[in-house]
Amino acid sequence: MTSVEYDNAAAITERLEQRLVEALGGETNVSRRTVLGGLGVAGSAAVGIRASQTGAGAGDDDEDDHGNFGAVDEYRNTNFDPHEFLSTFNTGKSGQDAVPQRVYTENGRTVREFEFTAVDTTITIAPGIEFQAWAYNGQVPGPTIRAVEGDLVRVKFENLGRHAHTIHPHLKNLNPKMDGIPQNGPGVLETGESFTYEWIAQPAGVHFYHCHSLPLKEHIHRGLYGTIIVDPDPERVREAPADYVTDHPSQITDAMVEDLVTEAKTRNHEYAENNAVNEMVIVMNSFDTNFDGGNEVYAANTRAFAYGVGETDAEGNWTAGETKRPIQIDKNERQRVYLVNATEFDIINSFHTHSQFFDYYDHGTTLLPTRQTVDTIMQTQAQRGIIELDYSDHDPGLYMFHAHQSEFAELGWMSFFEVV
Ligand SMILES: [Cu+2]
Numbered sequence: 001m002t003s004v005e006y007d008n009a010a011a012i013t014e015r016l017e018q019r020l021v022e023a024l025g026g027e028t029n030v031s032r033r034t035v036l037g038g039l040g041v042a043g044s045a046a047v048g049i050r051a052s053q054t055g056a057g058a059g060d061d062d063e064d065d066h067g068n069f070g071a072v073d074e075y076r077n078t079n080f081d082p083h084e085f086l087s088t089f090n091t092g093k094s095g096q097d098a099v100p101q102r103v104y105t106e107n108g109r110t111v112r113e114f115e116f117t118a119v120d121t122t123i124t125i126a127p128g129i130e131f132q133a134w135a136y137n138g139q140v141p142g143p144t145i146r147a148v149e150g151d152l153v154r155v156k157f158e159n160l161g162r163h164a165h166t167i168h169p170h171l172k173n174l175n176p177k178m179d180g181i182p183q184n185g186p187g188v189l190e191t192g193e194s195f196t197y198e199w200i201a202q203p204a205g206v207h208f209y210h211c212h213s214l215p216l217k218e219h220i221h222r223g224l225y226g227t228i229i230v231d232p233d234p235e236r237v238r239e240a241p242a243d244y245v246t247d248h249p250s251q252i253t254d255a256m257v258e259d260l261v262t263e264a265k266t267r268n269h270e271y272a273e274n275n276a277v278n279e280m281v282i283v284m285n286s287f288d289t290n291f292d293g294g295n296e297v298y299a300a301n302t303r304a305f306a307y308g309v310g311e312t313d314a315e316g317n318w319t320a321g322e323t324k325r326p327i328q329i330d331k332n333e334r335q336r337v338y339l340v341n342a343t344e345f346d347i348i349n350s351f352h353t354h355s356q357f358f359d360y361y362d363h364g365t366t367l368l369p370t371r372q373t374v375d376t377i378m379q380t381q382a383q384r385g386i387i388e389l390d391y392s393d394h395d396p397g398l399y400m401f402h403a404h405q406s407e408f409a410e411l412g413w414m415s416f417f418e419v420v
Pocket residue numbers: 134163164165166211212213219224
């Protein structure tokens with residue numbers, strides 16, 4: 001890859017970004033006013049929305065904060081770094097300062113405890129384009145939780161937002177009170193209320209969590225969602241290998257069990273085998289900036305073109321900051337993407353790699369791929385899976401990956417791996 005090619009790629013990203021920002025600048029003011037009027041009426045009638053917070057109040061705030069269209073390259077909130085987000089796993093032992101957490105043992109079980117809040121905040125989704133988000137611990141996507149199969153995940157949740165929220169986990173949850181829905185347990189939590197959710201981390205896989213207040217589509221698309229990774233326990237895999245494959249138990253040989261155990265270790269952050277794999281979380285999301293029930297911006301991890309190609313200095317170092325920088329990968333390292341679809345309004349989203357085929361594990365619940373040698377997969381909202389890539393035989397350079405709804409790609413969900 002020559003510097004001319006890098007410059008060309010940077011110019012195209014810049015052009016797409018400019019086009020997106022201009023399109024948003026042209027239309028947000030017009031339709032936002034009308035739509036917000038309607039939203040107020042719908043909101044006050046809906047379960048889970050406090051009467052004092054509906055309609056005009058929220059609308060006025062949106063009015064103040066929209067319409068700041070800065071130059072391309074300008075990101076005003078620098079507290080979210082999409083590159084750092086890729087591999088920030090909150091395990092209880094370590095994670096983000098913004099997520100108080102600890103690990104301890106209780107009744108012989110490992111407990112991973114996290115403190116979560118829901119807050120109203122402003123996030124930047126494209127240069128100069130701000131979005132009034134509702135966010136877990138102030139970020140979209142919410143913090144990634146990582147536990148080992150069989151652990152107890154304890155989330156001390158406090159709602160500091162102006163609307164009523166919950167946390168609903170996509171786990172095999174044995175206690176209906178802990179499901180985080182308006183209809184059960186503590187129901188929705190009003191402003192200032194707290195509740196401690198407890199979930200057993202099961203099954204192994206990559207999972208989703210989100211607010212389940214009504215109207216659901218609003219609470220999700222505003223940003224209340226995130227990823228829970230449940231690492232398989234290699235000892236459990238040895239005892240019950242059939243739980244981790246789609247094959248019939250009679251087809252499972254001793255040699256296969258050994259392979260599954262080895263594979264489980266690469267997925268478990270407490271085993272050294274996991275260090276040999278480069279892991280990242282990508283949440284496909286979207287933003288309806290004018291509240292018309294359709295998305296104007298699509299992204300991998302919130303920022304349009306976050307992993308696009310920006311500028312380099314003469315020595316080949318990226319200079320665009322934490323955004324517009326490809327995901328740099330070592331060609332000799334195995335790559336694992338925990339992919340989650342949080343896209344609202346559109347039925348599906350997708351992940352497509354250029355010049356590359358990959359293995360896919362639907363929901364990440366198996367240790368053998370559910371699809372092999374594919375270059376495109378699709379996911380409906382809340383569907384997720386693990387993608388494993390091998391670039392060892394590829395030449396160094398830029399390899400694109402994006403949603404193969406081409407519309408989504410040009411509206412922000414277009415990214416690159418830089419193989420080095
Ligand atoms: Cu909510």
